[in-house]
Amino acid sequence: MADDRPRLRIGGEIRPVPLDPEKAAAWLADLRKAAGAKELPKLDAFLGRGGPDVDALAAILDLSTHLNAEMLQHPEWLEALFGEDARARIDALIGRAAHLDGPELGEAAMMAELRRIKRETCLLIALRDLFGASTVAETTADLSALAEAAIGAAMRFCIAEAHRAGKLKLPHPDEPERGCGIFVLGMGKLGAGELNYSSDVDLIVFFDAASGICTDPGEQVDVFSRLVRRLVRMIGERTADGYVFRTDLRLRPDPGAMPLAISTDAAMTYYEGSGRNWERAAMIKARPVAGDRAAGEAFLQELTPFVWRRYLDFAAIADIQAMKSRIDEHRGFDDIAVAGHNVKLGRGGIREVEFFVQAQQLIAGGRSPALRQRRTDRALAALTAGGWIAADTERDLSDDYWFLRRIEHCIQMVADAQTHTLPDDPDGLERIARLAGFEDRAAFSTALLERLHRVDRHFTRLFNDGRDRDADAPPQGGFERLLSTDDDPESLARLAELGYARPADIARIVRSWNYGRYRATRSEAARERLAKVMPMLLTAFADARDPDAAIAAFDTFLAGLPAGIQFFSLIGSNPRILDLLALIITSSPMLTETMAARPHVFDALLDPAFFDEVPDRDLMAERLAPFLADAQGYEDVLARLRIFASEQRFLVGARLLSGVVDVGEAGPAFSNIADVVLEATLAAVSDAFAERHGRVPGARVALLGMGRLGSRELTAGSDVDLILLYDHDTDAEESDGEKKLPAKVYFARLTQRLIAALTAPMREGVLYEVDFRLRPSGNMGPLATHIDRFRRYQEVEAWTWERMALTRSRPVAGDPALRGIVAATIESLLAAPRDPAEVSRDVASMRARIEREKPPKGSLDLKLRPGGLIDLEFLAQWALLTGRAPLDLVGHPTADVLAAADLGEAADSIDADLPGTMRCFTAVIQVLRLGPGGVGDVSELPPGLRERLARTIGAESADRIEPQLAAEAAATRRAFEALLPLQEAEAEPAGAAATRQR
Known part of the structure; x- marks a missing residue:
C-alpha cells in the first residue's frame, strides 16, 4: 500500500549522522515543540513518526548551531516543504526578492523582507546540499542568484529614492535602472556564480559621468557614493532580522584613495596606467549584477584590452605565484594537513585551483576568447578543449574543486561564519565529516588528503615553484655564484661537467648578462628571473652540438631582445620549450632575428x-x-x-x-x-x-x-x-x-x-x-x-x-x-588558341636570357642555377599554355602541374623525375629560407641547418647535399633541353621573346 503520509520534499540520498545521538534526540524534541507551538500539524506528525529523513534533520540540528537556530526559530519554513518542493520554493523566494516593490514597502520593511527571504532560502539551500539533493555547483549558483536578486532590488530602491529626493533625474523613472549609467559589478565568486554559503559579496560600483542623471554634475561623486553607502547598509547591516550579505568594496581601484562610486573614465585611466595582474585576474569573473547592466557590459567590453592582452602573458604566472606565496607566508601555510587546514588558502586548496585556471586564462585568453569563462569548472573545460591541459587534469581539478567547495560549505554551515579553516580538534573534525556525509573522521581525512595532494601536484607542475622538483632536474649548486663571481671554481667545474669546452669564456658571457648592459636584463626583476632559469638554460644549451657556440648565439639573441621579464618568465614556466629554443638559436638566424625583434x-x-x-x-x-x-x-x-x-x-x-x-x-x-x-x-x-x-x-x-x-x-x-x-x-x-x-x-x-x-x-x-x-x-x-x-x-x-x-x-x-x-x-x-611552337620558343628564349643576365651565386642558388627552379617552373607554365596540362591546375603548386603534364613522345627520352625534383628543390628552399641570407654553399650554413637540410633530401650526410642537388639539377636541365632547346631559342630574333623589366 502506498505511503501517502506527508513527507519533506527535499530529496537526495545522503543522510548525515549526529555527533551525539542523545543531543540530536533532544534537539528534535525541541523542534517538535516549536512546530506544536506554531500549529504546524504536518511537521509535528512527520517528526513524531520518525524515519531516515527525521533522523537526518536531528543530525543536522546536532551538527550545526546555525541551522539549528534557523529551524527552531522558523519551523514554518520546514512546514512549507510538505506542499512545495524545496527546489521550487528556492526559485520562488529568489524571484520574490528580485521583484520587491521598494516604494510600497519602505526602506525598513524592505530590509526586513530581504533578510527573511535570505534566511529561509539559505536554510533550504543548506538542506538540499546536506541531503545530497543538489550538486555543489547548483548550491553555489542558487546562493549567487539570491545575492544578485537582493543587490538588484536594493540598488533599484536606492536609485529610485535618489530620484524622488531630486538628487537624480532618471530617464525612465518607472524602470530606474534603465539608462541610469550607474552599475554594480559582482566580483569573485559572486561574479562567477559560485558564491560560498557564508561568503561576503565583493562589489565595485561605477557610474558613467556622461549619463547626465545627476542634477548637480559637480556633486555626482558624492551623490553616487552616498547611494553606495545606503546600498551597503541595506544589504550588509546586521539588524534584529540578521543580514542579507556582508559586502566588501575593497576590490575597487586604489580603495585607499578612490571614492565608493567611481566614474568609468577614472577607472579606465587607472586600469590602463596602474592596473596590476591581480586586478586583471579579478576582472576575469566580473559581471554586472545590479543597476544599469547594459552600461556595465559596455564598460567590461571597453576593459577587455586591459584584462586580455594581445600577447601570451607568462609574466602573469610569476605575479600570481608571488601572490600565492605571500598568502602562504602571511597565513603560515607550509604543509598539507587535515586538522586546522584552510581548504581555501592552504596548500592544495581552492585558491590553488583558481590560480591554476586564472593564470592560464591570463596567459592565453587574449588570443583564445573561449578561455574567458567566469566559472572555474567551465574555464577548466575550455582549457581542455583548447589543448592547454589534459582531459584527466580537468577531471581531477574539477572534481577536487567541487569537493573542496562542499567541505568549505560544511565548515561555514556550522555557525554561519566566514571561515575556511577546518577545526583542529577531533570532535570538530568529526562534525565536519558527518555534515559532509562521511561515516567518520578517518574516511573524511583520507578523502581530503587525497584531494589536497592532487591539487598541489597540478599547481606545482604549472608554477614550477620548487616544492617538488624532479629528481633529475639540474641542481642549483655550482650556478649560484655564476652571475656575480669571477672564475668561481665550482661554477667552472659545473660548466665543464655539462660539456662546455671553454668554461671560463662561457662564465664571462653569462656573467655579463647580470651587468644590465642589455635591455633585456636592465631591470632588477628581469635579472632575478634570469637567475632562476639559469640552470635550465645552461643545461639545455649543453645538449647542443657545439654548446659554446650555442651560448654565444644565445648571447647575440639576448643582446637584441627589447625586454626580458616576459621571456624569462615564459621559459621558467615551460622548461621543455628550451630544447626548441636552443635548436632555433643554433640553426636558424632568420627565426632568431624574428624572436629578437618581436x-x-x-x-x-x-x-x-x-x-x-x-x-x-x-x-x-x-x-x-x-x-x-x-x-x-x-x-x-x-x-x-x-x-x-x-x-x-x-x-x-x-x-x-x-x-x-x-x-x-x-x-x-x-x-x-x-x-x-x-x-x-x-x-x-x-x-x-x-x-x-x-x-x-x-x-x-x-x-x-x-x-x-x-x-x-x-x-x-x-x-x-x-x-x-x-x-x-x-x-x-x-x-x-x-x-x-x-x-x-x-x-x-x-x-x-x-x-x-x-x-x-x-x-x-x-x-x-x-x-x-x-x-x-x-x-x-x-x-x-x-x-x-x-x-x-x-x-x-x-x-x-x-x-x-x-x-x-x-x-x-x-x-x-x-x-x-x-x-x-x-x-x-x-x-x-595560341601557336605551341611560338610559345615554346618564347619560353626557351626567356630562360636563356635570364641565365645569361642572372648567373647563379652558388650551388645552393636553386632558383637560378641551370636545371633549378626556373627550369621546372617554366616547364610547368609551358605545359599549361600549350594544353599539355589541364587548366584546372592553374594556381596549384608547380609539382602538381608537372605530375599531371603530358609531355608526349619526348617523355620517353627524359631520365628526370620532374615532379619529385620540384618537391625536393622546394623543400630545400623552404629550409634555406630559415637560415642566413645570401648563402651560396652548404659550408656557409649553421651546423644545425646543414643537418636539417640533409634529412630533408634524404642525404646520408651534409657532405652529400651538394652532389645530390647537382645530380638532380643536371637531369632537369637535360629534360628542359629536350623539351625546349635553348640553342634554338638563342637563334630567334630578340623581339620574338622580348620581356619588359618592371
Missing part, C-alpha cells in the same frame, strides 16, 4: 596544437576573427594582424625546423597565412577608407595573388605579388562619401592605402613586402585595374611571359562574386 612570436610555440596540426585557412580565419574583434580602432587592427601573421609564420618555420611537419606542408601553410591576413587587411582598409570617402556604387574588389602566393608555394621570407582588380556600376562616376573621389582615383588610392597597411613599419614589424609590378602595363600602369581593362589587356597586349605569370595566379581575397569572375576570366584567357 619576442611575442615565441608565444606561438606555446600553442597546445604546435605538435598536432598545421591549421588550414578556415581554422586560421576562425582564430583570427576573435583576436581582431577586441581591436580598439584601425591602427590596433593592423597591429594585431602583424602579431598574428608573424606568430603564424614563425610557428610554421619552427615546425619545419624541428621536423614536426613535412616540408611539403610549409608552402601551403605560409600561403594560408597570407590568404587569411590579406582578406582581413583588405576588409579593414576598405572600411577605414570608406569612413571618409564612402563607396563607389556597386563597387567590388578582388586581390589576385601571383607568383609563389598564386601557386601556394610561399616560403618564410617571401613577399607577395598582387594585382588589385575592381568593378562597379556602369553609371557610377564617383564615391558617395564626405570627400568624394572619381572612381578610378578611388580604387587607386584604396590600393595605395592597402600597400601602406601591409608594408608600414610598425612596432610589431611589417606585415608583408608587396609587389604590384605584375599588373597590366607594370609600373607605368595604374595601381588598380578594372576587370574589363584587365581582360582586354590580356587578350590584346599581353606578352607570353605575362600569360605564363597567369598560370601561377589565383584570387585570394575580396568580393566572392568578383573572385569567381576573375578566376573564370583567367581560365578563358589561358584557354585561348
Whole structure:
C-alpha cells in the first residue's frame, strides 16, 4: 500500500549522522515543540513518526548551531516543504526578492523582507546540499542568484529614492535602472556564480559621468557614493532580522584613495596606467549584477584590452605565484594537513585551483576568447578543449574543486561564519565529516588528503615553484655564484661537467648578462628571473652540438631582445620549450632575428596544437576573427594582424625546423597565412577608407595573388605579388562619401592605402613586402585595374611571359562574386588558341636570357642555377599554355602541374623525375629560407641547418647535399633541353621573346 503520509520534499540520498545521538534526540524534541507551538500539524506528525529523513534533520540540528537556530526559530519554513518542493520554493523566494516593490514597502520593511527571504532560502539551500539533493555547483549558483536578486532590488530602491529626493533625474523613472549609467559589478565568486554559503559579496560600483542623471554634475561623486553607502547598509547591516550579505568594496581601484562610486573614465585611466595582474585576474569573473547592466557590459567590453592582452602573458604566472606565496607566508601555510587546514588558502586548496585556471586564462585568453569563462569548472573545460591541459587534469581539478567547495560549505554551515579553516580538534573534525556525509573522521581525512595532494601536484607542475622538483632536474649548486663571481671554481667545474669546452669564456658571457648592459636584463626583476632559469638554460644549451657556440648565439639573441621579464618568465614556466629554443638559436638566424625583434612570436610555440596540426585557412580565419574583434580602432587592427601573421609564420618555420611537419606542408601553410591576413587587411582598409570617402556604387574588389602566393608555394621570407582588380556600376562616376573621389582615383588610392597597411613599419614589424609590378602595363600602369581593362589587356597586349605569370595566379581575397569572375576570366584567357611552337620558343628564349643576365651565386642558388627552379617552373607554365596540362591546375603548386603534364613522345627520352625534383628543390628552399641570407654553399650554413637540410633530401650526410642537388639539377636541365632547346631559342630574333623589366 502506498505511503501517502506527508513527507519533506527535499530529496537526495545522503543522510548525515549526529555527533551525539542523545543531543540530536533532544534537539528534535525541541523542534517538535516549536512546530506544536506554531500549529504546524504536518511537521509535528512527520517528526513524531520518525524515519531516515527525521533522523537526518536531528543530525543536522546536532551538527550545526546555525541551522539549528534557523529551524527552531522558523519551523514554518520546514512546514512549507510538505506542499512545495524545496527546489521550487528556492526559485520562488529568489524571484520574490528580485521583484520587491521598494516604494510600497519602505526602506525598513524592505530590509526586513530581504533578510527573511535570505534566511529561509539559505536554510533550504543548506538542506538540499546536506541531503545530497543538489550538486555543489547548483548550491553555489542558487546562493549567487539570491545575492544578485537582493543587490538588484536594493540598488533599484536606492536609485529610485535618489530620484524622488531630486538628487537624480532618471530617464525612465518607472524602470530606474534603465539608462541610469550607474552599475554594480559582482566580483569573485559572486561574479562567477559560485558564491560560498557564508561568503561576503565583493562589489565595485561605477557610474558613467556622461549619463547626465545627476542634477548637480559637480556633486555626482558624492551623490553616487552616498547611494553606495545606503546600498551597503541595506544589504550588509546586521539588524534584529540578521543580514542579507556582508559586502566588501575593497576590490575597487586604489580603495585607499578612490571614492565608493567611481566614474568609468577614472577607472579606465587607472586600469590602463596602474592596473596590476591581480586586478586583471579579478576582472576575469566580473559581471554586472545590479543597476544599469547594459552600461556595465559596455564598460567590461571597453576593459577587455586591459584584462586580455594581445600577447601570451607568462609574466602573469610569476605575479600570481608571488601572490600565492605571500598568502602562504602571511597565513603560515607550509604543509598539507587535515586538522586546522584552510581548504581555501592552504596548500592544495581552492585558491590553488583558481590560480591554476586564472593564470592560464591570463596567459592565453587574449588570443583564445573561449578561455574567458567566469566559472572555474567551465574555464577548466575550455582549457581542455583548447589543448592547454589534459582531459584527466580537468577531471581531477574539477572534481577536487567541487569537493573542496562542499567541505568549505560544511565548515561555514556550522555557525554561519566566514571561515575556511577546518577545526583542529577531533570532535570538530568529526562534525565536519558527518555534515559532509562521511561515516567518520578517518574516511573524511583520507578523502581530503587525497584531494589536497592532487591539487598541489597540478599547481606545482604549472608554477614550477620548487616544492617538488624532479629528481633529475639540474641542481642549483655550482650556478649560484655564476652571475656575480669571477672564475668561481665550482661554477667552472659545473660548466665543464655539462660539456662546455671553454668554461671560463662561457662564465664571462653569462656573467655579463647580470651587468644590465642589455635591455633585456636592465631591470632588477628581469635579472632575478634570469637567475632562476639559469640552470635550465645552461643545461639545455649543453645538449647542443657545439654548446659554446650555442651560448654565444644565445648571447647575440639576448643582446637584441627589447625586454626580458616576459621571456624569462615564459621559459621558467615551460622548461621543455628550451630544447626548441636552443635548436632555433643554433640553426636558424632568420627565426632568431624574428624572436629578437618581436619576442611575442615565441608565444606561438606555446600553442597546445604546435605538435598536432598545421591549421588550414578556415581554422586560421576562425582564430583570427576573435583576436581582431577586441581591436580598439584601425591602427590596433593592423597591429594585431602583424602579431598574428608573424606568430603564424614563425610557428610554421619552427615546425619545419624541428621536423614536426613535412616540408611539403610549409608552402601551403605560409600561403594560408597570407590568404587569411590579406582578406582581413583588405576588409579593414576598405572600411577605414570608406569612413571618409564612402563607396563607389556597386563597387567590388578582388586581390589576385601571383607568383609563389598564386601557386601556394610561399616560403618564410617571401613577399607577395598582387594585382588589385575592381568593378562597379556602369553609371557610377564617383564615391558617395564626405570627400568624394572619381572612381578610378578611388580604387587607386584604396590600393595605395592597402600597400601602406601591409608594408608600414610598425612596432610589431611589417606585415608583408608587396609587389604590384605584375599588373597590366607594370609600373607605368595604374595601381588598380578594372576587370574589363584587365581582360582586354590580356587578350590584346599581353606578352607570353605575362600569360605564363597567369598560370601561377589565383584570387585570394575580396568580393566572392568578383573572385569567381576573375578566376573564370583567367581560365578563358589561358584557354585561348595560341601557336605551341611560338610559345615554346618564347619560353626557351626567356630562360636563356635570364641565365645569361642572372648567373647563379652558388650551388645552393636553386632558383637560378641551370636545371633549378626556373627550369621546372617554366616547364610547368609551358605545359599549361600549350594544353599539355589541364587548366584546372592553374594556381596549384608547380609539382602538381608537372605530375599531371603530358609531355608526349619526348617523355620517353627524359631520365628526370620532374615532379619529385620540384618537391625536393622546394623543400630545400623552404629550409634555406630559415637560415642566413645570401648563402651560396652548404659550408656557409649553421651546423644545425646543414643537418636539417640533409634529412630533408634524404642525404646520408651534409657532405652529400651538394652532389645530390647537382645530380638532380643536371637531369632537369637535360629534360628542359629536350623539351625546349635553348640553342634554338638563342637563334630567334630578340623581339620574338622580348620581356619588359618592371
